[in-house]
Every structure is written in structure tokens, then in C-alpha cells.
Amino acid sequence: MTSEYGCNVCNEEYSVQDPLKCPRVLTGCGHTICHSCAMIIAGRNISIFCPFDRTSTNLPGGDLNNLKKNFALLELLEKIADTGGISEIGEGVQKHDRYAKDRLLNVKCDEDSEHVAVFYCTVCDSNLCDRCSEFTHSTNVLSKHRRVPLTEKPVPKVCCRLHSSYVVEFVCKEVSCDNESPLMCLMCRDYGRHKGHCHVLIEKEVDDLREKLREHLGELTRQSEIVERSLNSINSTIHELTPETDDGSLEETKQEASIRNHFYRLHSTLDQDEIHALETLDRYARNRLESLQAQKDRLEAVSTKIGSTCITLQKALVLEKDNILDRKDDLLALAESTNAEPTEVPDRSQLRTRIAFSFSNDRKLHIGDFIEARVVLLGLDGSGKTSIVRRLKKVRIDAVMAPHPTSGFNIETIHYKNYRLNVWDVGGLPKLRNLWKHYYSNAQAIFYVIDGHAVERFNEAIKELNKVMSDPLLISCPVIVAINRKGGASSLNGHMDVLMSQLEALPFQHELHFCDAAQGSGIDQILDQITVCLSRLNGTCPV
Ligand SMILES: Nc1nc2c(ncn2[C@@H]2O[C@H](COP(=O)(O)OP(=O)(O)OP(=O)(O)O)[C@@H](O)[C@H]2O)c(=O)[nH]1
Numbered sequence: 001m002t003s004e005y006g007c008n009v010c011n012e013e014y015s016v017q018d019p020l021k022c023p024r025v026l027t028g029c030g031h032t033i034c035h036s037c038a039m040i041i042a043g044r045n046i047s048i049f050c051p052f053d054r055t056s057t058n059l060p061g062g063d064l065n066n067l068k069k070n071f072a073l074l075e076l077l078e079k080i081a082d083t084g085g086i087s088e089i090g091e092g093v094q095k096h097d098r099y100a101k102d103r104l105l106n107v108k109c110d111e112d113s114e115h116v117a118v119f120y121c122t123v124c125d126s127n128l129c130d131r132c133s134e135f136t137h138s139t140n141v142l143s144k145h146r147r148v149p150l151t152e153k154p155v156p157k158v159c160c161r162l163h164s165s166y167v168v169e170f171v172c173k174e175v176s177c178d179n180e181s182p183l184m185c186l187m188c189r190d191y192g193r194h195k196g197h198c199h200v201l202i203e204k205e206v207d208d209l210r211e212k213l214r215e216h217l218g219e220l221t222r223q224s225e226i227v228e229r230s231l232n233s234i235n236s237t238i239h240e241l242t243p244e245t246d247d248g249s250l251e252e253t254k255q256e257a258s259i260r261n262h263f264y265r266l267h268s269t270l271d272q273d274e275i276h277a278l279e280t281l282d283r284y285a286r287n288r289l290e291s292l293q294a295q296k297d298r299l300e301a302v303s304t305k306i307g308s309t310c311i312t313l314q315k316a317l318v319l320e321k322d323n324i325l326d327r328k329d330d331l332l333a334l335a336e337s338t339n340a341e342p343t344e345v346p347d348r349s350q351l352r353t354r355i356a357f358s359f360s361n362d363r364k365l366h367i368g369d370f371i372e373a374r375v376v377l378l379g380l381d382g383s384g385k386t387s388i389v390r391r392l393k394k395v396r397i398d399a400v401m402a403p404h405p406t407s408g409f410n411i412e413t414i415h416y417k418n419y420r421l422n423v424w425d426v427g428g429l430p431k432l433r434n435l436w437k438h439y440y441s442n443a444q445a446i447f448y449v450i451d452g453h454a455v456e457r458f459n460e461a462i463k464e465l466n467k468v469m470s471d472p473l474l475i476s477c478p479v480i481v482a483i484n485r486k487g488g489a490s491s492l493n494g495h496m497d498v499l500m501s502q503l504e505a506l507p508f509q510h511e512l513h514f515c516d517a518a519q520g521s522g523i524d525q526i527l528d529q530i531t532v533c534l535s536r537l538n539g540t541c542p543v
């Protein structure tokens, strides 16, 4: 007879110690069988069919040892062992422990609806409480009915809709059957409408579906956690930002205050700059008025003197011969002294009523026609810097001039548009390159010259340029790289491409220029390019 705590397949007792008698849960349906029965049923398969309801259970990792043990049952067996075995346990405790799970199903007893069923009689097809089970099966014949705990009640088989005496065992996989019920019984498969159709076991189909649903469930659970977390964050942010909440209004007030402070400081700085700018303009206008007034006074004095001298001389002209000769020396001295009076004729700039001014980046007002800027020319020796400066200064140069390296530097001032450019032409000999930093440290623009014919020196030129531009002092200084001696032999084209790609790869912004100091080509555009760079830098425009 089946032990009260035994496997319903082999009828042997479960055991805590014997691994072959360990109770294993068939997770697909919930039934429990012992390890050795499970081994026999599963064979070499990676899934196992329940001997009671044919539900399939996947063996995790294809290994039976990974199938969950029925720990509740094992605990119960241990408890029983601790208290001296089943026979020594009191009836109440034994029943309570044994049927607790079945009672949880809360199914009414078919004999007495007041009772909770704990058994299922597989022959009578009825749910019974333990007392009614004993009572209704007390005869010799009925006592042989197989009764299983209610939790192990076999799941009812699904019958085929077309062949009601056949159980649904397969699922049709033909696409053409998508619109009809894909469930098939043996009859449907072998003789019916699914004859010859591709099909799988219903257990396999359900297992696959369950697996897929489990995966979806896992994914959805993860998504729902993410959504939940995002919602919480949004809610707390909304709470903090909502003006009605105490925290929100406090934070908002703080932020508002710092924005207002920022603009308050900007406004007051701008107000001061405006006052300074207007004072500068006022001072300049006053100085100009004073100087014009002084010039006017001097000219009026000269005019008065000229007027009186003219009257004296006109009167002298009508004097008698002897009288005029008598006054000869005085008259000539008067005429000459009046003539010698300085008459400062004002130039056009002094008479211009529109005052020229510009603003630098620091919002300072600069009055005058010219904005001063220091432009430093750098480049290897012989690259053509001095020749370019001479061209800019419109100094006549011969097409072929003997090389004359600059030892130190030359400064030339060039007026172009509203700029006064102090151009520093620095010698490029190797021994002078260490001194370059002293010249470029205050530069507003760097003009770097590369000799377009000195192919063998391209790498050296790029290396020196990189060295200069890596100085933090030049971080925002505009750079123009000029390729001098443009044009020329087409054999240079390949090398020029290499130079161009080297220039493109430079890690700082720069502008390119092509010129030929000997021919004079590309020279006029140099000043335009420099002043555009400068105006971009200080927020003015070349006019
Ligand atoms: N053919 C040709 N020769 C040029 C050109 N530019 C400069 N040269 C010649 O190259 C030589 C050197 O020119 P410089 O202007 O003195 O060179 P640099 O860059 O001032 O040299 P350092 O002062 O030593 O740094 C001179 O003989 C120039 O005539 C050019 O565009 N074409």
C-alpha cells in the first residue's frame, strides 16, 4: 500500500537521507514524485512528462538534479523523524501537517458541504474530507479506490471538439490552419482535417508558450521597475518644482535670487562701463573744444595782427616818397613779423564733428581712428617674413634678393582701415626661436609663414608651429598660416597635399593664406585677413 508520505508512482517512502528517494516537484504541474521514478520517466530527455496529468516540465540545464526538491515535504519528514516517527505523532498533529496544503484549496467536500475536502478519489471522481473519505470507502471493495491529496488531483484532460471521446494531444503548426483551432486529437491527425499537417505535442507547445510568457513576464517586470523608478523621480522633481510646496518655493526662490543677483551684477557693471564710456567721450569732447578754442584764439590774434598790419601798410603805400622811405625799416619789419606769425591751418580730422570710436571686448570705449594691435610674424628662417613685411609697407623689392636673415626683430607700423598694426617681424634662425615667446606673449594675432618650396622643411615648420601654439598664452589668439612662394613647380603638388593634410590635422583653429612675396601675389589680402581676425577677437569691425 502507498505510504502516507510515499511516492505515488513506486509507492516507496520519501527520504531525507536517500537521494534516490528525494521528493522532486514537477514544476510544470506541481505534482511530486521521487528522484528515482523521475530518472526512469525522464530517461535521456531534457523534459519530463507528469505520470498523473502528462504536463511537461523542463529539466533546468537538462539535469534532473536541478529539479526543485519538495522542501515542505522534506521539512515535514524531518519533523516527523524528530518526534519519533509517524506512528508516535498524535492524530491531530499528523492530520494538520499532512493536509494543510490541501485545505488551503478550500474545496467543499462532496459528501458534506460543511467540510473542506482534502482528498480526491480517482475512481469516484469526488472531492472528500478525510472523515467522509474513510466513511464512504469503508467497505472492502471501495477501500481499494485510489485516493490522492487534493493538491495532486489530476488536471482534467481537454477533449477534442470534433471527436469528443479523444483527448487533445497535438497542436497543428501549419500556417493554413492559423484561422481554425490548431488543437488536434489522434483522429484529427491521422484521418481528420489536420491529416499530414506538421504538428507538435500539446505539452511541448504549452511549455514553449509558458517559457515565452515567463520571459515576457521577466522583461515586463524589469521594465515596470524602471518605469516605477522613473515615475518616482519625476514625482519627486515635480513636487520640488511645484510652487505650492514649501520645499519647491524655497528652492525656486533661491534660484530666482541667484539669477537676479547675476543680472544685478551685470547691470551694475554695464552701468559703470556706460558711465565710464560717456565720461571718456565727454572728456575727449571737452579737450577737443579747449584745443579748438585755443587754436581759434591764436588764429584770431594772428588775424587781428594781419588786419592792422595791412591797414598800416595800405596807409604807407599812399605816403610821399620821402616819408615812406623814412619808415622803410619799420614797415618791412612789421610786414615780416606779421608774415612770420604761425598760422596753424586745422586739418580735416580736427574739423570732423563725428567722433570716431570703437569698443573692445572688455566694453571699454576707444576714441580715435585707429585700434592698436600687435601682430607677430613667425616662421623658419628664410621663409619670407621680412619680404612679406616689405611688400606690406609697399617697399620696392627685387624679384630675386640676396638672403639677409633677420637677427633679432624689426617692428613696422602699418595703418589699415581703422587699425594701427604693429607688425613684429621676428628672426627665424634656430638660435632665435627660443626668444619667440617674448615677442608673441602680448600678440593679438600670429602670422606664421611657411616656405612653400622648402619641402624638406615642412615637418620642421609644423613642429615649430605646434610648439608655439601649445603655449597657453596663445589659447585665444587667432593664427593665420601663410604658405609663401605659392605657385611654382607642379612637382610640388604631392608634397603640398601632404602639407595640407598636416595643417588640417593641427589641434587648434587657424586660417590659411597663400602668397608670393617675390611676385607680390596674395599680399593685399593679408591685411584684410588679419583685421577680420582682430575684429572677430575684440568685437569691432574693420571700417
Ligand atoms: N622666389 C621667391 N623668393 C622669396 C619669396 N619670399 C622670400 N624670398 C626670398 O627668400 C629669401 C629669404 O627671405 P626673407 O624674407 O629674408 O626670409 P625671413 O623669413 O625673413 O628669414 P629670417 O629673417 O632669417 O627669419 C630672400 O632671398 C627672399 O628674396 C618668394 O615668395 N618667392
Ligand SMILES: [Mg+2]
Pocket: 385, 386, 387, 404, 405, 406, 425, 426, 427, 428
Ligand atoms: Mg627676416
